[in-house]
Amino acid sequence: MTTEVRVPTLGESVTEATVATWFKKPGDTVAQDEMLCELETDKVTVEVPAPAAGVLADIVANEGDTVGVDALLANISASGDAAAPAPAAAPAPAAAAPEAAGGSTDVMVPTLGESVTEATVSVWFKKVGDTVAQDEMLCELETDKVSVEVPSPAAGVLAEITAAEGSTVEANAKLGVISGSGAAAAPAAAPAAAAAPAAASKDIANAPSAEKAMTEAGLSAANVAGTGRDGRIMKDDVARAVAAAAAAPAPTPAAPRAPVTANDAAREERVKMTRLRQTIAKRLKDSQNTAAMLTTYNEVDMGEVMALRSQYKDQFEKKHGVRLGFMSFFTKACCHALKEVPEVNAEIDGTDIVYKNYVNMGVAAGTPTGLVVPVIRDADAMSFAEIEKAISAKGKLARDGKLSMADMQGGTFTLSNGGVYGSLMSSPILNPPQSGILGMHKIQDRPMAINGEVVIRPMMYLALSYDHRIVDGKGAVTFLVRVKEALEDPRRLLMDL
Template structure:
């Protein structure tokens, strides 16, 4: 009796996926729960386990095919079949490192692209920390790989000297692809014989600037045309990278000085000179995904933003009064995000439409509050999720936000940390933003924008007083949330923050 392999449910709002790769071929033996095929969506890459043991009898969808949820992928028949070659998966410390003996007796260790925890099949080479000839220690970071969700560092599997680097920053690489080779046990000053291919790979690296970062593409082309070396040019780019303008400047300094006649009239702008001061950098996979999803949100939702302002004095007074006792008891600082998260969950219970989403012609109301907290990193914006925030205390919320924020900045967020959010909070105030209109995090129908706390004159009880005020912005999907509901939601958040005792009394 044959068993069907079908596309599983891939998460909220995900209706289709692309076949990434098959781990087995027709006729291979399969064990129940063994990964058999990989599916890629716009959010995540997942491995589909075998529903039963047997033989892969049929492959119904080839690699690269787009399939819908529950579509037939293949069939498993009875029998043992032909034993398949076990594929060794690389891990974060390059477990697939392959070694070979050198003529001089040294040992070369291949460092390959590791597999990410979320089964991502390809990545982009980010920053390369080392160059050919550098010594490395075991577990020392060598380079960075960026996926569409996060970044991870590749560690040295052995101690030795880097003899060859076969990739450059910006290259797209597949899982298992060769990144570099390390001569195990060698020291930086050792003079081991290298093959012609290694010398060829080392040559460009020795011509880089002292920072180890290769020249920008336009600069590299100009260096080649002028017969110059990057080491002869002082780079002005990030981390000393040589830009095209640096090459032109260095070339000008080397030319005999000649008297320059002052122009009588302003000269026309030169496109070539402007280009020399530009730097073209390929977008990271994470940035490409952010750009696509934000544009999709604008194209799909009927977005509208409503504003209000909140007097932060009650919350600030409470923090000042209890912050030391709070930190001593809970081991975490009392910040603003705990208050805002609880105020939002309080308001979501009263206005459930803001916590809902549209799926086709249906509205899905969420009877739980998974609050996404937008975090800015040097790689781009990510939104980890505080799950069941409505059931947490302020201390538990602060601890979870602290954990997620650190993981985001370290590039160690897992897919589980970023899935399932029902509402998002974005705090642009930490960067000094006074007012903004945040973009929805699809398929959610609401996002709250926090802003800078600024002292302003306010009329309180018929008198003008100075108060620490903050503008609040709620962007919402007008297809599902009416204006009255949006305004009421924002008013409820304001009321709770201006009278925090409401949280205790659930008012």
């Protein structure tokens, strides 16, 4: 018994469509309502489900063909006797089931996190032919925010590496193959291994109308984000890319390198920027280009905080199991000041100002791979001990490169402590979309005039960078003064003054 697959109703006044993509090929088993192909009209994209379970016997309308309403697209055989595959049929999608033929298992890119669509293969810990245990680390991927380790999905032998070090891979792309039989496949030739899997994964053609539109617009597929199945580029995607290119400001040409002599060039070393460093550079420059950034300064006498810390640090560590540092004092002081000056804890969203009735404190931390900003959530509701424990835990994750996407999202205000590196004065850069960041600096003994006498006091310069679009000078100065007052007399924090 054979069931016909026909073009469905395409909508009012629409009489024909183009077969954009076949997701199955003749001989494939299909389930009822499983998507067989995708049609593209001048208005919408239509997916065609299987009307019955069985085997796709033949394809009548190939990719690129124009078909009318109710036209025959294919036949499904309920008996399982499929016709021989037509030579023009589309190949099977690249993202096949992880379990491959011959007892082998595909190694796939894991979930990278919200809004992250690609990563770079930074290092392979194993080479082709190596025996691996299940869950043993195979390679490490680097996104623009975090590093992701990829464990082996099964025990066996690493038979193939399909994404070489330095390759850019998309979410759910194939990285390699684990052979359960122990027989490793021959390593791929070096040029093939070095090819970007992102390009290889697009082994099914984009919609014909999209290809035509890209040619007319002078765009390459690399400049268009596909929204079709498996990332296929549709006609609407090209239109959006053209509109975005037209709206984008002309890029500022990069300053050319100064001339370098042959002798100097021989002593230089060129290293590709990591994705993290590229993202840091882009975000910092975007911050300067977007926000009306201004910095106001003050200085704080750290004597009272240092005396309080010295008096209670041993008891604090014994009871809470964590050292009492300066960061908890600054976090508490900032949370206190943000209540009085809420615009420093707000952000701009279009023409709206979003005020945050909570404080998620970002704590900037330098790591061997670059600057990261883990977030302490609801810091305004935490005790000194809870803040110190949270900062210690996030700091360890940052140093070990184990921070997750969730650890760095949702911050409303940021602390940056350049003093640990010896900085005496600096202007911190905003962490968008936040409107404020407090820069802490080195504590240094300086002569100060107090009650008509010159005395030596441990002083620290404070710098508040703020977005002048939302924070006025009065608010910024008031915030910094409140932080200064709270640190010079920590009892004010207890009295909520």
